[in-house]
Amino acid sequence: MSATNAIDAVFAKLKASGETALIPFITMGDPDLDTSVALVQAAEEAGAHMVELGVPYSDPLADGPVIQRASERALRNRIGLLDCMAVASKARERGVTMPFILFTYFNPVLQLGLERYFDLLKEHGFSGMIIPDLPLEEDSEVRALAEASGIHLIPLVAPTSEARVERIAARAQGFVYCVSSLGVTGVRSSFHEGIDAFLDSVRRASSVPICVGFGISSREHAERFAGLCDGVIVGSAIVRQVEEALPLLTSGQSSDRERGLQAVRDFIAGLKPRAAV
C-alpha cells in the first residue's frame, strides 16, 4: 500500500490554486505541551498549510538566540523527543488536518533507536522530518528507513552548497528546504545577496517543491519569495511571538491564555502571502 504522502498532496493542491505554502515552526514544550497542542491548532486556524514541530535540544547548532531560548525553557520542563511526537497525535484528536513535520537534531533520534523512531513517527501521524545536523554524507540509514516508511526526509540546502545543490535536490523528498542566508535561524533584515540565483539553481535541480526559510519574519518577506518558491517557513518570528505571549499563556487564567493564543494566531495569519492574481 503506498498512500500519497500528505505533504505531496498539499503541494499538489496549492499548485492548482497558485498559492504559496505557509509553514510555521513551533518549539514543543514552550511553555508546556498543552500549549504546544493549542499553538499547532492555532496555526492551522490561521491558515498554515503544514507545521514543523521543533524538538528542543541542548546544543541547537543551527539555531539562533530566539529558538535557543525556547529550547532552554522547554528543556527545563524536561521535554523530550517522545513528548514532542505525542503533540502531533493530540493535535489530530482536536481536529487538526494539516501535515506534521518533525524538526529534530540527530542525537535524540539516535538514542531512541532508528526503528523505534520510525515506528513512532508513523504512529503519531508525521509526514516528514528535518534533521539539520544530518547532511547527505551521513544520512544513508535514515534515508533508507524514510523511503521504506513513506515519511519524507526533507533536506536543507544553503547558498554555500554550490556543487552540492544538485546532489541534494536530486534525491530530495517532500520539499527542499532552502536556507535563505548564511548563519543561524533568526529574524534578519537582509537575505543572501545571491538568493534569487540560488533559488533558481535549486528549482532547476529539484523535482519536488522548494521552500525558503531562515530569517523570514513578515508578510513582506513571504511575498518577496512567493513567486520564487513553493512555500515559506517561519520559525524564530513565531517563537518570539510565543515568548512575548508567555505571561498570558502561563497566567493560569483561561481568558489570558486565549488572548495569548489569539496573538500568535493573528501573527501567523498576518504572514500569509496574498495569492498572486
Add this chain to the structure above:
Amino acid sequence: MSQVPDQHGRFGPFGGKYVPETLMNALIELEDAYRKYKDDPEFLEEVRYLLKQYSGRPTPLYYAERLSEQLGGAKIYLKREDLNHTGAHKINNTIGQAVLAKRMGKKKVIAETGAGQHGVATATVAALMGLECKVFMGEEDTKRQQLNVFRMKLLGSEVVPVTSGTRTLKDACNETLRYWVSHVDDTYYILGSVTGPHPYPMMVRDFQRIIGLESREQILEAEGRLPDVVVAAVGGGSNAIGMFHPFIEDTSVRLLGVEAAGRGVDTEEHAATMTKGRPGVFQGSMSYVLQDEGGQVLPAHSISAGLDYPGIGPEHAYLKDTERAEYVPITDQEALDALTTLSRLEGIIPALESAHAIAQVLKIAPKMSKDEIIVVSLSGRGDKDVESIMSYLAKEEGQPL
C-alpha cells in the same frame, strides 16, 4: 591497525561530519586545503621553523628523579609541554592551523576556548601572523580564568563571552560554529581539540603528534627502549592523542588516558565521558558523550576548565573500543593533591589538566618495578590556575597548603 580516519572522517563507527548543510562546504574546502598542504615541504618547513624558533621545540623529556624515588616504583619522565611558548601544548596546533589559514587566504580567525589556553595560543599566532582574531569563551570560564582573558586582549584579540546554555566550553564551541556559519567566506575556525567534524580530529591530531614523536625519540635516546606506560590527561583529547598516536603501533606500550572525575563519577558533577558516557552525536561527530536517556547533552564538571567538557574526540572513542587505550577517572581532589606533590618534589607547578595525568602516575608508579618506565604528558603549566586553586582550597575547610 588500519589507517584512520577513512575518507569520510570515520574512526571505525566514530567521527564523521554531523553539521548543518550551511557548514559543509567550509569543511570540504578546509579538508581539500589541508590535504593539499599537509605533505607540502614549504608548508611543513614553515610550521617546523615556528615550532622551533618561536615556540621553543623540542620540549625536554625530563626525568623526574625525586618523584620517581619518592614513589619507589617506575622511572617517571615528564614531557615538558608546559615549556612551550604560551605555556601549553595548544600552540602546536594553532601554529599549524594559522599557517594553513594564511595559505588559504583567510584574514580572520576565530576560536573557542575553555581554560583559555587554546584562546591564548590562538591570539598569539594571530598576532604573530597579523590575523584578526575573535575568541569565544563561556561566561563562566571568563570568570574562572580572568588572567587568560586579559592575556588574549593584550595580544589584540577580542574575547566574546558566551551566555547560552551552560556558559562553559561546550557552549563556546556551539557559538563559534554558529559564528563561523555566518562568516565562512573570510573566516578560518582554529578548533582547539581533536573534536568536532572531520577534518578537525585528524588535522589537530597531526599537528599535535609532535608531542609523541619527540617523546618516543627522546626516551629511546635516554633509556634505549620504549616506555611501558604513556599517560596523558583527556578533555577533548588533543594532548593525549598527540602523545599516544606515535606509540599506537608499539603494542607493548600501554596507553592511559586520564579524564576528569570532578567530585566523583558517582556524583552528577564530573566530566568522565568515557567512564559514564555512551556513544552519540555531539558537535559534529559521533563519539562518547555525557548525555541523559533522551540524548540531551549533560553539563560536565571539573576543577579544571580545560577538562570540563561532556564530549571527547572520536579517535579516543575508537582507541577505547578497540582496546588499544584505556581511560580512567581522576577526581578534583586527587588532581589537587598531585599538583601539590609535583610542585614540592620537582619545583614544577602543573596545570590542573596535567595534574590529572600526574595523579594517575602517583597511583600506578608505586606498583611498578624500578626498571619500568612511565612517560607522562605535562601538557601545561599551572600559573593560570593558581587563583582557582586558592579559592578551591579556601572553600574546602581543613585544607591549608
